[in-house]
Amino acid sequence: METRNVISTFSSQLFEWKATGIAVLPGVISLVAGLLMWVTSLHTVRKNYFELFFYTHQLYIVFVVFLALHVGDYLFSIVAGGIFLFILDRFLRFYQSRRTVDVISAKSLPCGTLELVLSKPPNMRYNALSFIFLQVKELSWLQWHPFSVSSSPLDGNHHVAVLIKVLGGWTAKLRDQLSTLYEAENQDQLISPESYPKITTCVEGPYGHESPYHLAYENLVLVAGGIGITPFFAILSDILHRKRDGKDCLPGKVLVVWAIKNSDELSLLSAIDIPSICHFFSKKLNLEIHIYVTRQSEPCLEDGMVHKVVHPSVKTPWTNGCSMSVLVGTGDNIWSGLYLIISTIGFIAMITLVDIFYINKYNITTWWYKGLLFVVCMVASVLIFGGLVVVFWHRWEHKTGEVEANGNDKVDLNGEETHNPSAAELKGLAIEEDVQNYTTIRYGTRPAFREIFESLNGKWGSVDVGVIVCGPATLQTTVAKEIRSHSIWRSANHPLFHFNSHSFDL
Known part of the structure; x- marks a missing residue:
């Protein structure tokens, strides 16, 4: 009997909605919404069931409104x-x-990574290491996914590029949509541009640092894992443009350490054409690229030309004349x-x-x-x-x-503002060293960061070195530990490494 009374009292109190004082029922509703958002925010759920995580978090409106109904204006004003x-x-x-933002072109690389070039206004300001949130309405009206910008602000006044690795359902659908568009264009089966399968994109951003901090260091070490190389293309392009144009640019030496699983990912290097950006770049920038292919013991026959392959590319025939907003x-x-x-x-x-x-x-x-x-x-x-x-x-x-x-x-x-080379330069370009000559590829091994940093002690001397890492959390942790160890035992004539993490993982 007492148990029934307790349950009855608890139930009646649970559904109370007092006019004066704390209203219990709105608090219960707000609590349930908050708990659902919290549970779906756990790493396992968030990583394996992203759509569930994303859609559940639209309950933030319910959470906020019913929180205000629960506590009233005075207590709500605290938050x-x-x-x-x-x-x-x-x-x-x-x-x-x-x-709606125009897609200028779309390209699929041999490794399955997609490259989208989006229209932007000439007055849009952003820095290298920026990222955008992208929505494709044909795939989902609610889903927005973040992608690093692979192009430099100096690459052009009217476009921005992103690289998208196919990892989940949303990116797989995008790849299929692009394949359909490419096949339709290649077979020339469509009569009018209006009948083409469309990719209707919307963009939020670019987001990122207000200042280009990568230009504040004398030398740079760029450490990437897999698709984490994307933002470093923007950094390299930004530095090369500045070197070419004679603008302020402190970094004189750049070491890129890139770890990939398979050699087909080498095709990502085609996203940046260094010699075309800065002619005779080796005279203006000391660039080294060390690539580690961890799951292959030897190169494939086509690896030598992998980044020179012509990839399926689509120039979208439909446009609404809209570029990204600068807001x-x-x-x-x-x-x-x-x-x-x-x-x-x-x-x-x-x-x-x-x-x-x-x-x-x-x-x-x-x-x-x-x-x-x-x-x-x-x-x-x-x-x-x-x-x-x-x-x-x-x-x-x-x-x-x-x-x-x-x-x-x-x-x-x-x-x-044109930078066409002269006749003498064109002659020199014929014998200009290709970027592959500055690239070292090692198979069946991982980067030994202790050896890498120790080798820089004698080569670079006492300089400020910015170390920017983009990749899995384990990679960032490993690099951070090595930098900390190096800083503890650092001599006066050795480089001072500054760790920077670039990641927007949820």
Whole structure:
């Protein structure tokens, strides 16, 4: 009997929704939503069931709203600052991601990696080591996946490239979609461009560091595992462009250490054509590339020409004339600051007016209702005041984009930014050492980082060396331990290694 009474009392309390004080039922709903998000965030679930993790996390709206209903406006205001910043970021990302971005070309490499070249406005600012979130509507309307940018900001004013390794269901569908498009184009079975199978992409970003920190070191060691080489293509391209154009660029020596499982991944080297970027690059940059093929004891016959193969490429015949939006790119601190400040002022003004002319006037004391009004004011201030800033920001983007595009066209016509080699240079290019001469490939072994760092002691001397690692967590841990050990026993005339990890793994 007592047990029944306890259960009955507990059940009645569990479904209570008090007007004054803590409302229990909204708290239970918020707790359940939070627990579901937490469970699906565990590493095993997140890695093996990414879609479950992603879709479950859309419950953040339920979690936040019912949290406000649970505790009321006063207690909710304790965590409101962080939630308000999240709403600001989410609205900006949503506005940017509404735009469909043109795919200039798509290519499939022999190793199965895909290369997409996306359209961007000339006034978009970003740095090497940036990444974007990509959505393909034909595959999913909700899924966004991060990919490192493989192109340098100096590669061109109108495009940005990403490399995509086929690892899961989403990337496999993208590969199949590209294969369908390639077959249709190759067989010439389609009558009009409108009948081509499409790849409708939307982009968030680029995200990344506000400053190109890789240029702050005298020498660089770039350590990559597998597809982790992608952001280093952007770094190499950025450095080579700066060396060619005579711009500020501190790194004079670059060592690339790349570990791959199979030799077919060597085709990734075709994503960057170093001699075409900087003629006689060996005179301006001391570059070494050490490649370790861990699962093969000897090279295949075609490995010597693997990065010279012509890969299936598709130039998309359909376009909507849209490029990426600059709203979330780096370098727009003034507009970002205005967006934050005006939205915050608008929220303070709105919550004050609601408090004076509604809550106090009508003597509203219901906690959960006041909490709901608080959330509504947060969202409304971002939509109204922040939206107003975004509209002007968008107009500014459009105008400056047109100005820079016209300026670049004039420069191209005048030939001021062309870098065609002279007759003497063309003659020299015929005997220019190919990048393969600076590449060492070892089979059946892994990088011995202790030996690598020790060998640099005598070669480089006392300089600041930036070590950037992109790859699995085990690779990053191994390199970090070796750098720590080297720093402890470092002599005055040895390099000082600075560890930097580049990863956006979930």
